[in-house]
Amino acid sequence: MLKRHVLPCALALLLGLLCACGAPAASSGPDESAVSTLAPADVSLPPEPVVLYANPLTGEATEQDISQNRPIAIMLNNLKKALPQHGVADADLIYEVCAEGGITRMMAVFQSVDGVGDLGSVRSSRPYYVELAAGLDAIYIHAGGSDGAYSSIKQLGVFNIDGVNGPYGGTMFWRDAQRRKTAGFEHSLFTGDTRIAEHLGGKLASKRQVHNEGYSLPLTFAADGTPAAGQAAGTVRVKFSNNKTGVFTYDAERNAYLVSQHGAPYVDGNTNEQVAVTNVLVIQTHINVIPGDKEGRLNVDLVGSGSGWFACGGKAVPITWAKDSASAPLTYFTADGQPLTLGVGSSYINIIDTDNPVTFG
16 A cells, blocks of 8 residues: 655744955054955755655555556455454445444555555455445455346446456465464455556556546545544444444544454554544435345345534534445535545545434544
8 A cells, every 4th residue: 555644834944144255464453445245145945845745545645646546445354253353454435334144344545555564364245335436436356246246347347356256366365374263265365465456557547547637526624623513532433234333433642543343452453553533424324125035135225315423632523424326436525515625644435324423522
């Protein structure tokens, strides 16, 4: 992943003032005809101002303009026995939604995967994740999917890389031997930053890897995204199902929310560190089991609008959200209808049913 640096935002100006050179000749009095001169000041001109670029997913300053590159969205397993996930701590956006059986699945999004390392375990797609990826104009990486997911990929024209039914299983993906023993074959598929880069620069080089002209992501950021007049939100608890409640605990020293699940810290397998995010968003919508689906798969209504919550800096406020079409991005608004301003940094987007509670402490 591209390392995040805060670039210099001020230039130092050095002023030099030099007096005339040389010592005057000895004299019994002033020489009326002598003309005193100042040597030209040796003032160094400041360098040209550094042009600042920003990561469109986080608002963080970057050394290069990466804003027109299509992000990478990758499906990650969240079955308890298959944890930890790898690479998630470096994600710019994390979307979490229920899959069948009350378990959840994540989609981690990276503006760049450079330096992230291993990514996985990679899991299968569902239609609502396809809609989220389409809204970001992302390159979508997954391992198989439901019939509805494949239908959505085709209808929305999503650039997808499939580790199960695609042509890259032996080169872009691999099976982790230890995971096969402890979690099972279906939870053992991995990819990584270098393999993704090799394929995007090789076999997939002909695919569109930048946004079409005029594309922009409607996210607004501020250095301090703490909502004014928000209620105290030192802890945010988001119930997805009887099997999963996400817990976000604000750490004032880091100015970030530390993520926990299943009664333990949510840890990245690459770093063994707890995942931390700047912004916590909750999207409440209608979620129901697809009638007649023997696996209990879900309909998740993302097209339309609804209510939700936003937490940043230890405070939370109610918000509204909208998604104008299956291929449009999610947009967020304050209670009075103004575009929501996020804090500079990563975001965790929880998508839950309207009946499920969100509590603050």
